[in-house]
Amino acid sequence: MEQLLRIAPLFQNLTQHDLLPIANASRKVSCVAGQQLFIEGDPAIQLFLVLKGSVRLYRLTHDGKEKVIEIIRAGETFAESVALLGRPYPVCASAIDALEMIAIPAEVIKAQVEQNTGLALKMLASLSLRVHRFVNDIHALSMSTAQQKVAGYFLAFLSAEADEQCIQLPSTKALVAARLGLQPETFSRVLGRMKEQGVIREENAQIVVLAPEKLRQLRDE
Amino acid sequence: MEQLLRIAPLFQNLTQHDLLPIANASRKVSCVAGQQLFIEGDPAIQLFLVLKGSVRLYRLTHDGKEKVIEIIRAGETFAESVALLGRPYPVCASAIDALEMIAIPAEVIKAQVEQNTGLALKMLASLSLRVHRFVNDIHALSMSTAQQKVAGYFLAFLSAEADEQCIQLPSTKALVAARLGLQPETFSRVLGRMKEQGVIREENAQIVVLAPEKLRQLRDE
DNA sequence: CGCTTGCCTTGACCGCCGTCAAGTCCTTCC
DNA sequence: GGAAGGACTTGACGGCGGTCAAGGCAAGCG
Numbered sequence: 001m002e003q004l005l006r007i008a009p010l011f012q013n014l015t016q017h018d019l020l021p022i023a024n025a026s027r028k029v030s031c032v033a034g035q036q037l038f039i040e041g042d043p044a045i046q047l048f049l050v051l052k053g054s055v056r057l058y059r060l061t062h063d064g065k066e067k068v069i070e071i072i073r074a075g076e077t078f079a080e081s082v083a084l085l086g087r088p089y090p091v092c093a094s095a096i097d098a099l100e101m102i103a104i105p106a107e108v109i110k111a112q113v114e115q116n117t118g119l120a121l122k123m124l125a126s127l128s129l130r131v132h133r134f135v136n137d138i139h140a141l142s143m144s145t146a147q148q149k150v151a152g153y154f155l156a157f158l159s160a161e162a163d164e165q166c167i168q169l170p171s172t173k174a175l176v177a178a179r180l181g182l183q184p185e186t187f188s189r190v191l192g193r194m195k196e197q198g199v200i201r202e203e204n205a206q207i208v209v210l211a212p213e214k215l216r217q218l219r220d221e
Numbered sequence: 222m223e224q225l226l227r228i229a230p231l232f233q234n235l236t237q238h239d240l241l242p243i244a245n246a247s248r249k250v251s252c253v254a255g256q257q258l259f260i261e262g263d264p265a266i267q268l269f270l271v272l273k274g275s276v277r278l279y280r281l282t283h284d285g286k287e288k289v290i291e292i293i294r295a296g297e298t299f300a301e302s303v304a305l306l307g308r309p310y311p312v313c314a315s316a317i318d319a320l321e322m323i324a325i326p327a328e329v330i331k332a333q334v335e336q337n338t339g340l341a342l343k344m345l346a347s348l349s350l351r352v353h354r355f356v357n358d359i360h361a362l363s364m365s366t367a368q369q370k371v372a373g374y375f376l377a378f379l380s381a382e383a384d385e386q387c388i389q390l391p392s393t394k395a396l397v398a399a400r401l402g403l404q405p406e407t408f409s410r411v412l413g414r415m416k417e418q419g420v421i422r423e424e425n426a427q428i429v430v431l432a433p434e435k436l437r438q439l440r441d442e
Numbered sequence: 443c444g445c446t447t448g449c450c451t452t453g454a455c456c457g458c459c460g461t462c463a464a465g466t467c468c469t470t471c472c
Numbered sequence: 473g474g475a476a477g478g479a480c481t482t483g484a485c486g487g488c489g490g491t492c493a494a495g496g497c498a499a500g501c502g
Contacts, residue, residue: 059356061360062440069359081348082349084345084349085346085349085353090353113338113341114338114342117335117338120341121335123345124341125305125306127302128305128306131348131351131352132306132311134352134356134358135290136311137355137359138288138290138358139282139290141362141363142362142402144460145488145489146488146489172449173450174449181363185450185452186489188450188451192451366459367458394480395480404461405479405481406459406460406461406481406482407458407459409481410459412481444501446501447498447499447501448497448500449498449499450495450496450497450498451497452493453492454491454494455490455493457491458487458488458489459486459487461484461486464482464484465482465483466479467478467479469477469479470476470477470478471476472474
């Protein structure tokens, strides 16, 4: 269990002494694809570390549609912020595919944070990063055109200057579209246009970026 | 200085012993309206507590327009998250009107957080709140129509169930429009429609909400 | 093999919102 | 008082993207 916990940046570099009470209180959970983990308004009694699979965090709009806020992938934690505040979850969560996670009681984390400055700093760093990502998201969401959103999304996956990189889309295209605030149809059309411009290619469920600089140009309009 | 610092939730309830080094390292700054505080990419060497006036946090899109990410009002702090990470500012900041702030060196905060669990917890709570607000913002941004955004924005100001509440808009309407990701013209049109539906009224630069439940209905489509 | 189901694509249509432009109201300043 | 400027409003128009509908395509199953 301790080894598993150390996957998360949150718990790396913690001494075994500090990690032990957390490990003892945590338990492993498995979920099938599509399973509901919690819904908006549920009391936040635990935070999660994803070991395998991915999780969709979303909100329901008043007319029943869902807006994807974040997609959590293996190795990442979520619900850290709420565990500390003692507030109910601000989003719904459900498993995208088969899922393995570690559930960590919020109270144990709270207790540890109070004693252990190292963990507190880690959590601060983690939350700061999340804030930064949200700033990026808000910026991306208000970028006007669908093409710019998609280009920006792909560029976030590219590591360096290398040409011809592959991108593995998390789950289905429809989900990525939702993440970007687009309809599946629109996403498909944008991909089609990019393909006929020679910017990308599709190869067995992967996106191959042929011309990163052209992608950058599309994002910048 | 110490009294001023205690305005912020971040520093309330800190012992004088803990607050003193922070107070000693901080200094007061004044700005004229429109003054640039920092731009995106600047090294983040200090965080700010606004005493008087308000601050616009924004990003520049690639074609030179600016997207308002947040509006910080008197009594609030900003740039807490970056001060800890040692990363450059992810946004630009400029004064909306005449401004008085306290600038607190990031290093002092970092040093104090390492020693003082109380401050660490405060900062965690503050960042958690910010994350929650961003979640709300992302949700609001992806709500489709302009009317829904405006209704949601107004509803966030209403405290309880009381009818006939006044809302003081921060600064100009154009700025609020930018905050909502709308053009001033669109914002104006939405206000006009709400007025002729008897949902709101305008009275010397204030919005008077006449029918909160109608507003809720508009937000929910 | 044919049927179903789910995912994706493509086409047609329409409404919302951004843009451009002109006009009104109010403040400021001489 | 009159001119100038800024904030806001109102109108006309066009494009992007959402919606609806139909069709293609692969996997699973009887």
